[in-house]
Amino acid sequence: MLAGRLHVTERALRMESVPVPEPGRGQVRIRVAAAGVCLSDVHLIDGTLTPLYLAGDVVTLGHEVAGTVDALGEGVRGWEPGQRVLLQAGERDRFGLVLTRGVDYDGGWAEYALAREDTLVPVPDLISFEQACIIPDAVSTPWAAVTETGRVRPAEAAAVWGVGGLGAHAVQLLLLVGAAPVIAVDPLPAARDRALALGADLAIDPADDGFKDAVLELVGTRGLDVAFDFAGVNAVREQAMTVLGRHGRLVLAGIANQPISIPSDSRFTYNRQAVLGHYGSEAEHVGQLVTLTGLGRLDLSGSVSDVLPLADAPEAVRRVKEKVGNPIRLILRP
Incomplete structure (x- = not known):
């Protein structure tokens, strides 16, 4: 499959062909339908930010991800192939460390992505994948800042x-x-x-x-x-x-x-x-926003500034970095 991979040591983004990942115990494989391009992705590439807990020096970028359930790992219950979902932007490991998707482990700038079963959030049909994918971070971070911290x-x-x-x-x-x-x-x-x-x-x-x-x-x-x-x-x-x-x-x-x-x-x-x-958000904030958006209380249609093919991820990064068109969010579609 095609994936946008950051080589951390070189600070180089490369579009590469990699094997389709197999879900392990407690994991779900997602067929990615949309993935947001965030300024923090740009900062990971330019060296302003560096992964703290990445095993190795290569990672698939993308922490804003939505798609459909594709395959279930051993022991997974409550999810079925074809379900529309978004992925939380991170997870806590067994030691309590907060790990960020697309930073500390592989993210969603790819045709398929793996997610722990408890980091999936169901998405109603009324919310497009393009809008759903930006709820974690682009919307949930300011929502938590407004309602929780502020x-x-x-x-x-x-x-x-x-x-x-x-x-x-x-x-x-x-x-x-x-x-x-x-x-x-x-x-x-x-x-x-x-x-x-x-x-x-x-x-x-x-x-x-x-x-x-x-x-x-x-x-x-x-x-x-x-x-x-x-x-x-x-x-x-x-x-x-x-x-x-x-x-x-x-x-x-x-x-x-x-x-x-x-x-x-x-x-x-x-x-x-x-x-x-203030930094980031918690799982409940994402759930609140899915409810508000699904019921029409929050309109995110204007937040999708453009949709580009996954292969054009380097161009999307350039446009975000240079503020071309003053975008709110650019979306990658595999």
Whole structure:
């Protein structure tokens, strides 16, 4: 079968012919129908990210995967060939380590993929494979940031810095839980236009001279209740702190690999503010999103920016890296 394989030592993505995998005990083989291309895939290729628990130095990329059950390994119960499923983006091993699909073990940039039986989630017919595959990570990460880490409540003022693949969904999800107003902050005009189309109350360039005044005019002198950094840039954090209100939370969902500084500890303490780290999501968040999408509460149709053949994975990586067309998600179809 064809697979997009990352050779970690060389930082090279190669489209290779490899054997179709056989499911072991407790595993299910999936015929892949759609797989998302994430910025973290790009960072794995360029060396910004490195697998921590990979056995060897070659891995099939792809942690956003959906398809149909193809074959069952020994001892598997509750699944049947032909069932429509998506795969959780990772799993815990017997020692409690969190392993990521397409990073620490083979993922879904392939015609077939293996998954442990407890990492499959059924997908209703109303959700396309292209939309289903991006729910783990592209949608579940901001959903967990909004509902779990940020604990956003109705009518709280919220802002999202970085309206890309994760941030665009964060805008939608904040509206879904009743945040108001919702502000999008991004230097790209196309990203700001997209945020407004998704329902943001204000979309503003962070370099705008009137940034602080514009935000406070909308939210009032109380400031933001919660701010989300999906850009992973120190300047974002510094700017967010200038408009964060009393009891405000700054949620760091983007990774900058830089020290975090607080301009004034007295102001920070007096206002009882908090800086919260966020990474990924849990299994229940994916299940919640499948329910919401399947019932029409969440529309992900606009998130699929384009669909490319699996063989064009290198081109998809280039387009994501260079932001060609300002995509939310590009999808690979075997």
